Amino acid sequence: MARLPVYLRVLTGFADGGIATVSSEQLAQAAGVGPAKLRKDLSHLGSYGTRGVGYDVDYLVYQISRVLGLTQHYSVVIVGVGNLGHALAGYAGFGTRGFRVAALVDADPARVGETIAGLEVRHSDELETIIKDHEVSIGVIATPASAAQDVCDRLVSCGVTSVLNFAPLVLNVPDQVDVRKVDLSIELQILAFHEQRKALVAQGAS
Amino acid sequence: MARLPVYLRVLTGFADGGIATVSSEQLAQAAGVGPAKLRKDLSHLGSYGTRGVGYDVDYLVYQISRVLGLTQHYSVVIVGVGNLGHALAGYAGFGTRGFRVAALVDADPARVGETIAGLEVRHSDELETIIKDHEVSIGVIATPASAAQDVCDRLVSCGVTSVLNFAPLVLNVPDQVDVRKVDLSIELQILAFHEQRKALVAQGAS
């Protein structure tokens, strides 16, 4: 389920605030979902709540972390050190929760050797070596669209089975490889669509 | 539909390549969906295809642009000029297709006055003035989580009804406001989940 990470974040926030137990209603409100949906989601993991009381925050954090596979550690390689790659390298979310950036890689020799967020940028020719040495399981593609499919093929051929793609194109991968896509311009266009819809409704009502 | 922007991008790619007509099968493959789904999506916009031939690329580009509201122009304000805000300001996708970055805003006085991608960073106290002067309709939140809800409230109170949120928290907004969320760590955790699932299957099979 794609909502578990949200629950996990909210729960860790509660844990930091010293809250020991939460009801499904509190948790649902904080996570922006309905209470019934939340209970059904959690029930799929097992019965970890106490009727009449709620859920134990720490225990639930542990269980969700376990289900998500966050008890293990994953090495990540970021390919493409443009504006976006830069931002990703400095992103604090990688360090926490078991993700480690193994290396930054770029095709531009002028960028190789540069140090970003404590990591040296290496040339993309070394991609295969890096992946094998660090047992990288997740690849992040932050290259221009023209290079993305090629980079993706190389990642996959080295055994990477999870890809996070920021390039604006649909990647072609074998079935066993998971790709998640983050696309700015698509998000903007969806917002534009809703803006227009709202404008039309307002116009029609006036 | 959230897939229209993908179709649009693929179609503009075809148009640039000088292709005049496409079949649903070609387009579906390039967009990573099934042919039936694509035809049903397009049929919701009207009957713009020719049986036995396919779809006229240019005409379809125009129709999808129109439905998405991209024939109008939208002003965007980016709040928070950290690593991510920096990357967003330099993102080429804003300029194309009717989106204009009206201003960059940050709460840190040390950053105010800095010029990024041809735009001067202004202090967040001016947020209300900027929104009214430029008729901003879309707000992008690239601040730390602690400031995000406050920024969002200010955007909404100025009449912004579309928000793109990069901060790792669930924003609380009135019903008529659309929020889209982009969250790195959630994407990573989902990939981790699938990684673990694949690892367990492989282990179980061996």
Add this chain to the structure above:
DNA sequence: ACCGCTTTGTGCACGAGTTCACAAAGGGTC
């Protein structure tokens, strides 16, 4: 030990989105 209050876990119905399969409709060819 019992009773009532709170909260979980879940059976059921409903609706949205997806897939299949085929009829309708063009274009090309003879």
Add this chain to the structure above:
DNA sequence: GACCCTTTGTGAACTCGTGCACAAAGCGGT
């Protein structure tokens, strides 16, 4: 002009996720 081949548009069955409503279950006070 008639026939055949290709491709669209869509009706119908199906799946999946969602929300409601309620029974089961624990806790605390008396």
